[in-house]
Amino acid sequence: MLEIKNYSSFILNDISFKLEENENLIILGQNGAGKSTLAKVLSNLINNNQVFLDNEDISSIDDLKRAKFINYIPPGLTIFDEYITLKEFLELSFVSTVDNQKVSNIISLLKMEKLKDKFCKSFSSGEKQLVLLASAIIHDAKITIFDELTANLDINRLKDVYDIFKSDLLNQKIIITHNLDLAYALKFKILFLKDGKIEFFGSNEEFFENSNLEKFYNKSIQKVNNHLVVNL
DSSP states (O other), X not given: OEEEEEEOOSSOOSEEEEEOTTOOEEEEEOTTSSHHHHHHHHTTSXXXXXXXXXXXXXXXXXXXXXXXXXXXXXXXXXXXXXTOBHHHHHHTTOSSSOOHHHHHHHHHHTTOGGGTTSBGXXXXXXXXXXXXXXXXXXXXXXXXXXXXXXXTOOHHHHHHHHHHHHSSSSSEEXXXXXXXXXXXXXOOEEEEEETTEEEEEEOHHHHTSHHHHHHHHTTSEEEETTEEEEOO
């Protein structure tokens, strides 16, 4: 169980919610709403004592144990060694002993065999997003927070990522996205942020009622026959 109680900062205002162990979450909101800040608070990249994992204050958990509990995946891949290959990068994702077979399996799963021995710095923006996903699967944290993972992915790759999100390859997931089609299709619980405040926290079905879409997206999108349609 993940819980945040009454967290406030100069960006976020009185954030409180609870996510049960079997629940996945989509975080939505306009640019600047505080989504990435919230992700960093939940993973303790912004230190605080108002987030609890299984009723334990996250700030009191030692770094190694916390890394096994919760993993934050940033919106872009940072290359700390310009000559590191995909295989070498993924080997660094293990908390302890490297499992080379698992590395090979993940590379195969994401259809990245041709990139295995190439330098990560040469990858396209979409390929770099897939590297982050591969690393998250290998890391195998209890909770993984993805910050705009699906940005820059083509439609085929987006479908691959959707299939992984719906599978049991990852444990509990928190996904920040602007992709409403993905959010709707995943059927995960929804949290909507506006100006640092929680405006909605509840079921996917309830959030995607047209009354809520009109309220949160100013009549720019509506649901028609179970499909989302943009009003251009």
